[in-house]
């Protein structure tokens with residue numbers, strides 16, 4: 023299956039689409055990057071596109087436009103015959119090609135780099151960049167499916183260029199999986215933002231001054247995902263230099279837009295029709311992936327989602343247990359009002375027995391404890407807990423209780439009958455972990471060292487290993503490559519509260535790996551997963 027189209031999805035039974043979310047989910051991190059743009063516990067993917075327009079610090083730069091162009095150039099080399107290419111981030115390796123002129127591609131990945139991890143690869147982030155850009159520019163929302171796999175080398179060439187003729191372009195789009203109508207639509211949807219830059223195409227703009235850009239649309243319209251590119255074209259007065267350029271050989275939009283005698287463009291003059299067609303073809307663009315990739319269902323805003331921030335022994339020989347419950351509220355959510363909700367947890371000890379004392383939560387003051395997605399389209403409220411658990415009794419899972427204040431009713435969320443699982447056999451001792459970078463005057467790079475401490479139940483002896491996602495730089499490519507580095511933990515000889523303490527002490531890490539993640543395995547089992555290392559930089563390893 024090369025692409026998942028909306029048509030095939032519609033044929034699936036409803037139950038499959040609405041499959042209940044079970045925590046922890048495979049795509050939790052991508053859902054966070056997608057949903058939490060502003061407010062409490064934000065991930066801030068939106069920061070590069072806080073405004074849709076220009077003014078992004080560099081003259082002539084419009085990130086939303088660059089991100090969409092980058093995604094198209096990545097997809098444009100898809101070949102329906104071989105099933106190779108598509109959105110796989112191979113564009114990272116292809117920036118020296120004539121067909122990929124300009125700094126847009128490196129700039130895009132420069133932004134994505136802050137969010138790049140083993141759970142959020144370059145290709146999925148590029149798809150999110152398109153979803154976000156359309157939302158930031160007031161276009162219709164498109165679904166985000168995930169599961170793309172990043173290419174490890176350059177792919178096939180063949181991105182369309184303006185001097186090529188209509189037959190060539192039609193053939194190229196056909197290879198990408200887009201027929202003539204869809205070709206016209208996709209180009210019109212793409213060329214509603216941004217423009218042609220003198221630095222890249224001086225033969226089109228006839229002006230190579232720094233930051234020069236000839237917008238595809240007059241006025242402020244280039245900063246709106248709208249159909250002005252269509253209506254200007256039909257009116258015969260357009261600022262689009264791929265239509266009205268002086269050298270007709272380079273007027274590729276003119277040839278494409280009129281390829282069917284303007285029939286498609288005339289339909290796209292209807293605002294709503296334009297938006298729904300763009301929704302469709304832009305979705306198809308980001309979901310065009312190599313044939314062996316199976317994409318997820320569209321990510322949905324999860325209604326109730328917990329986060330464990332700390333599960334670690336403290337110096338009182340109890341287990342610190344803290345985290346958040348995130349509840350979606352408002353339009354489209356199960357719960358209409360954040361202010362009408364409160365939450366508490368109940369939990370089971372290590373043996374599975376209910377603990378009678380509930381864990382209370384409070385709504386944080388910071389940002390009123392609320393967060394929103396792109397364009398405020400999703401709203402969430404957080405409830406924070408922090409408690410200590412008896413280390414002998416331990417914890418194996420919890421339930422979330424949500425009370426609607428006005429009615430006094432309490433619903434119990436049990437993670438679709440699974441309880442929300444907590445594994446306390448291995449505890450990641452965050453406060454006893456740290457990393458440090460020192461400038462090496464010989465190499466002029468930063469050499470790093472990381473120390474990770476873990477506590478393991480004394481009755482659960484097996485090999486304890488850290489699986490560190492080392493980020494290895496690739497010359498000329500913005501995103502590094504992840505390489506799993508397995509490091510054995512060594513017993514420190516210290517024991518407390520039924521746990522033995524272990525350390526990976528002073529493991530050397532390269533300067534690209536300051537912000538990455540690791541897992542901890544005990545024997546054959548993953549005991550702790552996807553620990554982000556960013557917070558460890560500069561933190562001292564505290565004594566326990």
Ligand code: HEM
Nearest residue numbers: 087088090091094182183184208209212216217218219222
């Ligand atoms: C025959 C097909 C196409 C050709 C020949 C073409 C050509 C061009 C050219 C020459 C530019 C100017 C780039 C620069 O100066 O930086 C441009 C910009 C752009 N293109 Fe296309 N394009 C095509 C299709 C598409 C498609 C299908 C999309 C997306 C769906 C797209 C999205 C964009 C965007 C967003 C920009 C503005 C970039 C910016 O302002 O930084 N293009 N295109």
Ligand SMILES: *[C@@H]1O[C@H](CO)[C@@H](O)[C@H](O)[C@H]1NC(C)=O
Nearest residue numbers: 029200201202203204205282
């Ligand atoms: C392209 O495909 C769409 C449906 O996928 C169809 O409605 C349209 O008529 C096709 N256009 C051409 C030129 O075949």
Ligand SMILES: *[C@@H]1O[C@H](CO)[C@@H](O)[C@H](O)[C@H]1NC(C)=O
Nearest residue numbers: 220221224228229230231232
């Ligand atoms: C800009 O164009 C002028 C005139 O063609 C040329 O002399 C100059 O080298 C160009 N500058 C750049 C940065 O390309």
Ligand SMILES: *[C@@H]1O[C@H](CO)[C@@H](O)[C@H](O)[C@H]1NC(C)=O
Nearest residue numbers: 239240241254258259260261
């Ligand atoms: C074309 O449209 C622009 C923007 O609406 C306007 O400023 C300009 O005067 C128009 N030019 C012609 C020749 O009508």
Ligand SMILES: *[C@@H]1O[C@H](CO)[C@@H](O)[C@H](O)[C@H]1NC(C)=O
Nearest residue numbers: 184185225268269270271272
């Ligand atoms: C128009 O563009 C084509 C393709 O780049 C080029 O070969 C040709 O010389 C250009 N014509 C003029 C008059 O500049």
Ligand SMILES: *[C@@H]1O[C@H](CO)[C@@H](O)[C@H](O)[C@H]1NC(C)=O
Nearest residue numbers: 255256257258280282283284
């Ligand atoms: C399509 O629209 C353009 C712009 O109005 C016009 O110049 C051209 O003649 C039209 N083509 C056809 C085949 O109607």
Ligand SMILES: *[C@@H]1O[C@H](CO)[C@@H](O)[C@H](O)[C@H]1NC(C)=O
Nearest residue numbers: 335336337338339340342410
């Ligand atoms: C240890 O317990 C005391 C008394 O309950 C409490 O005040 C203190 O904050 C606890 N320390 C830690 C590290 O939890």
Ligand SMILES: *[C@@H]1O[C@H](CO)[C@@H](O)[C@H](O)[C@H]1NC(C)=O
Nearest residue numbers: 368369375376377421434436
């Ligand atoms: C444990 O608590 C959950 C909900 O808090 C409840 O559904 C379950 O019946 C309880 N189990 C026992 C054995 O009391």
Ligand SMILES: *[C@@H]1O[C@H](CO)[C@@H](O)[C@H](O)[C@H]1NC(C)=O
Nearest residue numbers: 460461462463464465466469
């Ligand atoms: C600096 O880097 C060089 C080359 O990797 C290495 O041999 C040397 O030990 C480093 N210096 C220090 C002070 O770590």
